[in-house]
Amino acid sequence: MKASYRHNSRKPKRRWLVVALVTILLGILFPWLISKISAVILYPFHATSTWVKTSDGVLPLYLRSKSDLQAEVERLRTELATESTANTSFNRLLQENMQLRSMARAGGEEERLVARVLARPDYLAYDLLQIDKGTLDGVVVGAPVYTGVDSIVGLVVHATQQYAFVDLFTSPGFESTAYIFGPNVFAPIEGIGGGVARVKLPQGVSIAEGQLVILPGVSSGVYGEIVSVQNEPTQPEQYGFISPPLAMNNLLYVSVGLKSVESRTAEEIDETVRAMLRESLQLSSTTVSTFASSSQIFIEEDATTTSSSTEELIEIE
Amino acid sequence: MTIPWRIAVLIFLTWCLVAQLYLVAVPLAVWYLFKVDGHELILVSILVDGYYQAFYGVPILSLCTIGLIVFFDFIKPQLLMYTGGNEMVS
Numbered sequence: 001m002k003a004s005y006r007h008n009s010r011k012p013k014r015r016w017l018v019v020a021l022v023t024i025l026l027g028i029l030f031p032w033l034i035s036k037i038s039a040v041i042l043y044p045f046h047a048t049s050t051w052v053k054t055s056d057g058v059l060p061l062y063l064r065s066k067s068d069l070q071a072e073v074e075r076l077r078t079e080l081a082t083e084s085t086a087n088t089s090f091n092r093l094l095q096e097n098m099q100l101r102s103m104a105r106a107g108g109e110e111e112r113l114v115a116r117v118l119a120r121p122d123y124l125a126y127d128l129l130q131i132d133k134g135t136l137d138g139v140v141v142g143a144p145v146y147t148g149v150d151s152i153v154g155l156v157v158h159a160t161q162q163y164a165f166v167d168l169f170t171s172p173g174f175e176s177t178a179y180i181f182g183p184n185v186f187a188p189i190e191g192i193g194g195g196v197a198r199v200k201l202p203q204g205v206s207i208a209e210g211q212l213v214i215l216p217g218v219s220s221g222v223y224g225e226i227v228s229v230q231n232e233p234t235q236p237e238q239y240g241f242i243s244p245p246l247a248m249n250n251l252l253y254v255s256v257g258l259k260s261v262e263s264r265t266a267e268e269i270d271e272t273v274r275a276m277l278r279e280s281l282q283l284s285s286t287t288v289s290t291f292a293s294s295s296q297i298f299i300e301e302d303a304t305t306t307s308s309s310t311e312e313l314i315e316i317e
Numbered sequence: 318m319t320i321p322w323r324i325a326v327l328i329f330l331t332w333c334l335v336a337q338l339y340l341v342a343v344p345l346a347v348w349y350l351f352k353v354d355g356h357e358l359i360l361v362s363i364l365v366d367g368y369y370q371a372f373y374g375v376p377i378l379s380l381c382t383i384g385l386i387v388f389f390d391f392i393k394p395q396l397l398m399y400t401g402g403n404e405m406v407s
Contacts, residue, residue, distance in 0.1 A: 017383070020359045024372075024379050027363060031372035038367025042335055046368075049336040 099253060102149070112146070112255040113137055118163065120248050127171040127193060129154065131254060134162045142260030147246050152215060152223060156256065166254070169215075169223060170197045170244070178223065180240070182211035187240075189213070189223075195248065197223070199240045203233070207240045318352050327361060334365045334378075346382075350389045358382050 027034040039046075052060045100114055115131035124130060133139050143156045145166045154168040167174070174191035178199055183206050187199040201207060211226045224242045231238040318326075326349055333342035349355050362382040366372060371379075 016356045016359070017387075020356075020363075020379070020383055023359075023363055024376055027367060027372040027376060027379075031367075031370065034363070034367040034372050035370050038364045041364055042331070042368045045332045045335040048332060052336065 111258045113139070113258065114253055114255050115139075115164075116253055117251045120251060121195075122249065124165075127154075127168040127191070127195065129166040129168065129248070129251070129254070131164050131166060131256065132162070133256060134160045134164050136161045138258050139164045139256055140258070140260050144257045144261050146255045146257070147244070147251060151245055153244055153246075153251075153254070155261070164256075168195075168244075168248075170195050176215060178213050178242075179216050180207060180211055180213050180226070183207055186216075189215075189242070195243055197242045199226075199242065200237050201240065202237055203231075203235070205238070207238065211240070213240075213242050323353060323357075327357060330358075331361050331365065334361070335368065346385070350385060351393070355386055355389070358386065 051057075052063060054060075113133060115133035115137075117129055118132050119130040121127060121129075129145070131139075131145070139156055139159045141156050141159055144152050145154050145156060146152050152169070154166045154171075156164050157167040158165040168191070169176070169189075170191045170193060172191055172193040174189075174197070176189050177186055178189035179186050180199060180201075183201075185201065185205055187201050189197055189199045191197045199207075199213065207226060207229055209226050209229060213223045213225060215223050224244045226240040227243050228241040229238065230241065326345070330342055330345050330349065333339075333345065346355075346358060349358065359379065359382055362379045363376070366376040366378050369378075371377065
């Protein structure tokens with residue numbers, strides 16, 4: 001009995017499945033027939049649905065208004081989200097525009113161009129930046145690179161046609177002369193890497209954190225401020241450590257001066273000074289007759305002076 | 318679930334499908350399949366497919382319903398529990 005029960009209990013399941021599949025197969029074979037049958041059977045549902053969707057009755061109007069309000073809320077939400085996104089884009093563009101304008105005007109009379117920072121010390125060797133302007137845009141090796149209005153961060157060390165590399169002043173081996181506001185002294189500055197440079201001063205000069213350091217070799221070249229002082233009384237000198245005011249990761253745009261400020265050798269400077277002297281001492285509006293007349297006047301004056309002095313000597317004797 | 322209730326649920330489900338209220342129809346169909354065998358849903362789905370003339374292509378609603386019923390036939394025995402009085406509940 002048990003076996004037959006199990007046998008019978010499985011049979012109906014197979015039967016409904018077979019009936020369903022056969023019906024679907026018939027529907028696929030005669031789609032027009034099943035469509036007409038369905039349309040007739042489901043006509044009351046179709047009519048009810050149409051009534052709810054189009055009637056001016058109280059209930060359909062209530063249902064419709066509710067759904068309409070929901071759709072309106074959805075539409076407004078979508079619109080608000082779109083507006084919010086557009087507003088964010090607008091604000092971003094506005095800020096970028098203001099930043100670019102301020103950087104382009106920052107140099108005053110000094111001509112500058114604005115460049116985007118492509119790679120920072122995260123991706124390059126530390127104390128090196130890559131910018132998206134090259135020699136085609138007027139970038140030259142030795143040009144100063146600024147952040148903001150007057151904070152100089154480094155010099156262009158390599159320029160291709162499309163991009164350039166900037167060596168920061170914090171690079172090991174960089175040496176220059178800095179001026180420290182506060183004690184008002186000049187001091188040698190050297191890069192020690194890791195985004196830090198230091199100035200070396202003798203003991204007795206009062207330096208403190210927060211004092212501004214500029215590079216007088218570059219016009220409007222504020223470098224940064226002293227962030228730490230190392231002073232051991234037993235040592236003959238003290239050190240002030242300087243870091244740029246802006247972290248390298250915050251740099252999106254920099255402005256690049258179009259003139260090189262590279263240091264010159266003593267021979268080059270000497271040659272330049274001699275050339276300037278030659279140019280300034282060259283006589284362009286003087287003729288030989290001017291020389292002759294001026295020489296004659298000088299000789300006559302000299303002779304007169306000599307005779308008068310002889311007469312004075314005779315009188316004294 | 319009694320027969321009148323089943324008929325009422327089926328009528329409402331059919332109306333939801335005709336009115337394209339699928340967000341109501343699908344959870345209701347799942348709940349219905351969980352409570353009863355629900356083989357009659359195949360008839361409803363074939364009618365609705367015919368109403369939308371889906372048999373000119375693939376009657377996706379009918380096939381999905383068959384698949385859902387088979388799935389629930391398989392899964393429901395796994396969800397049965399027995400009370401302390403040895404009564405089977407689902």
